[in-house]
Amino acid sequence: MPSLTVPQIPHYEPAPVTNEALDYADLAIIDLSKSTSPEGKSQLVSQLREAMLSKGFFYVVGHGYSKAQMERMFDIADVPFSQVSDEEKEKYVAPTKQTGSYQGYKLRQYWHIDGGVRDQIENYNINHDVNKRAHPEAIRPLLPEISQFAHHTHMNVLSPILRLMALGLELPEDTLVNMHEWDAESETYVRFMKYYPRSEEDEQKTKNVWLKGHTDFGSISILYSQPVAALQILAQDGTWKWIKHIDNAIVINAGDAMEFLSGGFYRATIHRVIQPPPDQRHYTRLGIFYFCLANDDVKLAPLVASPLLQRVGIKRRFEKDEDAPLMVQWRKARTSAYGQTALSKSSEKIEEEVINGVVVKHYN
Template identity: 25%
Template sequence: MTIAPSGFSVPSIDITPYVADGTPEQKAEVARAIDEACRTVGFMQILGHGIPDATIAGLTEAMDAFFALDLETKKTYKTPPKINRGYSPPKSESLSLSLGVESANRMNDFFEAFNVGAAKSDYPGVDLPDDDYAENVWPEVADFREKVDAYFREAKRVAETMTVIFADALGLPADFYDAYTGHSLDVLRMNNYALPRGTNIRLDGDLIGMGEHTDYGIVTVLWADQVKGLQVLGTDGSWNDVSPADDALLINLGDVTGRWTNDRWMSTLHRVKPPIVDGTIERRRSAAYFHDGDIDALISTMPHLVDAEHPNRYPEPITVGDHIRAKLAGSRAGKKNDAAGAEKERVLSARG
């Protein structure tokens, strides 16, 4: 468990009973712990996820090989903002705009990323939009596709395991999520926080690695280096450093889950402020697997989580696709998301 000076903590939960066919009693204990974490923090660390060390090592090797390429070569894999695939150079995005909040300098998030995701060809026979389910762009880096695909499959399994636990924790039918994830719009975003060779930038205390934001979909499975930088907003308005324990993955909830649960479970604000050491950014890597749901899935607040004490905060249903497009238009195309509500207010409050 990570505990900050403010008392903020990210609980560690062993999900082995759901991975290795535990007893009903063991699963119930895990589900109770997940519910507590989702209600109070919105972030957790999971152990017992079952991803082999060799698969994670392969992912980091592939990331290192790609990000070591020169910037001009990496830019040849850049795609238009509406295509959430390929390469994103430093200072080409602003995550805070996905919540309708202006940054001091637009498109100033100082990270680079490479995205792969579920493509139309992965769901044969389903009529899906080409832009949202675009085919992947694969760099000419030895074994990159094989190593990334191997991790993608494992992260997908973990995300789907988490939804099984979520169903138990929320008192839902075991197959509840199946109707919303048959052609889930899943994306793996590999991030690198470092100053590329030849970059000319003034380093100061306001340098943003990745602006404050909430994730968009159902659940995020995050592998990250044990390097400071990731910060999570506590309920008291404080920003708190979070670093994964040995062999742990970080799990956080997205907006879709917040909407579904009427904010009983929190889509928690987070950001990245990589530390500056000897005048440069200390390198930090992460890989976030976003399990977002079907693009045409209509998300309505769960009726059993609405009552006189908890009125419906999201009375208008929205499709996963419409929600994600509005968020991506902010982060990747620089268009402020005016549909953001409660999350925007939390950002402004945290900024003081």
């Protein structure tokens, strides 16, 4: 990373790693540094494809950021929450329901969780083009670092993964990269997210669930690992498995857009956030995400030219390919509805809503 004159900001001290014996998911670890050789790339294609088919989540290491650089990014991630007043936050709230965009703040108690309980989560979302909109005063001196972080993540984490995924579909390796361009019009963004401890009453009403089981609506979700255990994935046997913290690793999963494009081959895995284990319950949980969406004008229809899909079959979520929405349409519909619409129960554990003709499930 080129040298920067960086402003002084408070250090965010994360929680210690939990000592609880949790039922962790056994996820593959993809070392992106191996993708520079043909042999290494071939090995990673097979490893990633198997990881997506079996778990839908995997870790990435060898991503080019040092532990010290990531500690600095977590310090930056806390600034929108600890260094901006509530009054100033209100000036930069995202008009999510009106525009279908998360850009800006999502303040606490915006989402309905369950049993009349609203969330205790703040997030601040910044388009990968950090100059798309104005930012609170405390964040402005940090924009060069945030922009550099977004560019590094896009080029050195996202793009290699998209190439491996395209090769896994037996397509030209830039097929998916060309649908997720840095310079294209898209909602791809950095999210800083802070979870705050809840009251025991709220925990009981929601059965300790902080975010219901859901799929992400974009293409690829990139989460920089942090120590507070709370993220779980729904395994194929129907049980919830915890995601373990690996120091300076990244957790990757696919969202709806990738499932649509890959004809169901790279599935969007259900995941949720629950109350942390007892030894971490009094800490805040600070997260750094890079949510990648396809270019706004990409039609989310299956890549039927894939020889692999022609062999294994295509699972369409829309009756006809021409019915598939553009990325911008799917993003706006999912974003404006999340945590705001009344869900209908299809079973004791599953609630549903219909968006653009697709049944979207939430697991409570």
